[in-house]
Amino acid sequence: MSTDRQSASGSDVADAANWRGQHLDLTIDAVAHGGHCVARHDGRVIFVRHCLPGERVRAVVTEDNGGSFCRADAVEIHEAAPGRVTPPCPLSGPGGCGGCDWQHASPATQRELKAAVVAEQLRRLAGIEWDVEVEELPGGSLGWRTRTRLVAGKDGRAGLRAHRSHQVIPLEGHGCAIAAPGALDDVLARRWRPGADIEVTKDGAGRVHVRSSETVRGRTKHRQHAGGQARERAAGRDWRFDAHGFWQVHPAAADAFAGVVAEWARADAGALAWDLYAGVGLFTAVLAEQVGADGHVVAVESSRRAVADGERVLADLWQVEWRQGGVARQLDRLSGLPQVVVLDPPRKGAGKAVIDAIATREPERIVYVACDPAALARDVALLASHGYQLSELRAFDAFPRTHHVECVALLTPRL
Template sequence: MTADWTGRTLELDVGPVAHGGHCVSRVDGRVVFVRHTLPGERVLAEVTEDRGKSFCRADAIRVLRPSADRVEPPCPVARPGLCGGCDWQHADGAAQRRLKASVVGEQLRRLAGLDWPVEVEELPGSLLRWRTRVRFVTGPDGRPGLRAHRSHRVVPLEDCPITLQDAAKTGLSRRARPGTEIEVTEDATGRVHTAELRPAAHGRAGRPKQLTGGIAVERAAGRTWRLAAHGFWQVHPAAADTFASVVGEWAAASPGARVWDLYAGVGLFASVLAEQVGPTGSVLAVESGRRAVRDGEANLADLPQVRWRCGRVEHVLSGVDEQAEVVVLDPPRKGAGRDVVASVVDAVPERVVYVACDPAALARDVATFAEHGYRLARLRAFDAFPMTHHVECVALLTR
């Protein structure tokens, strides 16, 4: 049995970046996943988690040979043992995007067998003050903060520099029962919306308590959207409009065509597809969230060619017997999976536009599409989550 290395200090030469906001090193035949470091550095790292497997996790606590890409983190709690919200505050912006591009490329090679050049594009704005939606949690003293990496421990915050200033100030000024989650949204008008999800008590599940305005106003794809303030919408202010533009360009649906929008949310991409197919066409929008469907129906009431179906995508598609010229899908982090991919290819679309928030899930689904005769034709990646390891991709697959 492997000895438990937890608490051990290791002197490491840091290797390549890996998916998840850390880099890879090796010691005595074991892989060490190290946070707060960069490829090529030499560091002292403290092992923070060891479950006796072929790998363990560590934090770099001292940099012996820094990378030229290293910078001073702008947030005082973006450091080992503190807030787990940001992964790359110690790297400059260009380096962060190169790291993310490396991860996307590596996942495509490993899981889809594709050697694909990847560039992560910068969205308008800054590395800081971009986050419009955040969920804080209160610690034992009732002060809000964020959890430490891979921990339930709450790190209290005075500010969150990646969050829009008014949203951060509003959320972090509250005091509540320990364990209360405070959801904060700052919409396109600058209005801040807050809600509390209180912890379970006496065996009963906690329930959200709306504190201010339940309807957020957002703008994208040439439309004004009114939706549940704490429902799904892209977190970066420029993301929704950017992704809608790329999806529209690659979908290129014909007038009168039948198309699908899967995991449709409130219908951002459905609105683009509806304009392309026109009043004689048809857009099947599938979404499991009932509130999102209600918001979508209200926002797209002027586009009767959009047909809404509420339910899990795999369940809805099992009862759909039709072909589609184009399919757009924006699945959750785990990806679409084999059953959904099979249902999509049964519709024999000419093009599939896949929006992905996880490169590993994207690569797995691209490999599954390839088994059915669809190839990756184009790929764009965007830095929609600066300072974190997350990256958003849009892929075009063609038959």
Template structure:
């Protein structure tokens, strides 16, 4: 099997193999298109093609077709990995397909030139701009000389303040950081609140994504007044703020997050919500110790790209919440978690998908799971398997 980048279904191309590790597949680039798809368009950036910047997979694809392909990927992964047949529509976020990226990491080559990494490579591709980035955010950073070998974290916040930090290789795997621009606090807006968070901590890259996801999650959690909710992989507590309004001051929302910096931001920003508490640690370890405070009525989880996995899903299943709301950014890992939740006696009740990363292959999913009844959706046909299988 050959995975061909920069091609479209139905096209006839000349492909150059770029990676072959001797397994069941290899990777290639479409270097010449002999018969083009009607969905092919001229890329907005000249660096997006073969051998260029690795940040944009699909600038050559009509935006409507991008969303249709992503929907097909989610459907195929659910069917293949979880044994679930589900029709998916990928929803467009406000703002269009360009100028949305509010977070960028620039790399600096051995000559001190800043640019972007090539696809699956450490090679730096020099650039003069980025049409996906929020206009102006990388101006003044590209085209000047930097210390060779560093990286630059660049974030623009809701107040259009640009924050830049220099990352230098450190001992072990942790680089050292030095602030170059900005005051060290980024203002973000979502869920009816202003958030003052670390500029380069976790926050959604698309300016509209945090608010859209918070609304989607809140519409399905329906945490009861006075009830208990868990927000796993909760970051600074975006979803916890929504859950707190639902349970009220007589309820409890417990946020589990492994990044101390995000926990510190969340405890400060949600200090007006005494029903919210934070626990610092890896989710599987925290759940193994026990959260206390009674069983949850609803669980929200927003794991990293690799998904939650069997251990965490089993721990959630043992707690028997009435509803589970899962936020996911990788279709294969999400489909595996769907299958695992089905094994725990939950059915996939609702699903929405969002194009939170236009011009790339990435897609964000939000799903509601409810306890299956006597006619419920249980994993009896296709066992959950690893996304790599």
């Protein structure tokens, strides 16, 4: 992709008060967390999207708020890296849909980039050198996304936003390359109230669930258009729960992560175990099977609906106790010394208060499921200050074509 606008010379750019709109010839350096790579020009760092490490590109600056860095899009590739491919989605690229970051990279290259990001975050934030490999999940890099959140544009057509923008890129006529087949067909065929959020879930039974949300006078109103109760199969159990509550987005992820948690938790029969940020209890079920009828599993979850669903689905597991509320507050109320703690916090991570509360109970093993490598690294560093070490790490490409990566870490007391 090229442009008719003329590139500014180095001196012109250096003298400019704001680089926005300027075109720069850049050599791309390493990948960075967030779906972009790093370049440097006239003493400033530039975060560049739609490129790969080692490429020479012409980029247009899209954001410049002053300071030491700005943001840009690669609009012309002078020298391509070996991992570059033709994007399978026609809506990707500069100014296009912001839902994917690596449409222009081969699947193997994407996993290499994500591995580099995880390793860099552990090194920089936790002081840990770790050889990271990102594992592929079954099903390929397209057509995997079972949960999609769209927004209706001014014309009522459903779409996804451009990167760091409120602009809506309509999907009608194109669909979404990473969405599960058939998930969006009905949603894209109709018109919606402008500005409405539209949540779409295709569950393990193949049923599509659709809910729209609108904010009126400061209050959010939901309307269910199709379905409502999702059905899934994972960890050897059948699950039924709110289709728009939390569940893994990749169809193979729940089973894969439950398997790793089971392998690393190794809770003894009769032991106490905690499952924090439990959702509907995927890992709770794993822990309950390990501790048995004489053990005790405490599942902590902030969502009332998730707790209600979890209590119903796991009603046969008498050893499970549910606590509804924020994890930090609930931890202050829990008694006993858990042998194992499993936690799957939101993208921001668990944070100091939660990590401190866990560490003071001195569990033998902590299994941490993380959807953000920076948050994981920060919390690993906090645990290190309490005498815990990173013993095992597995990373999974649970979000192909995006910059997101899921990690499962095992932390044990330092010997």
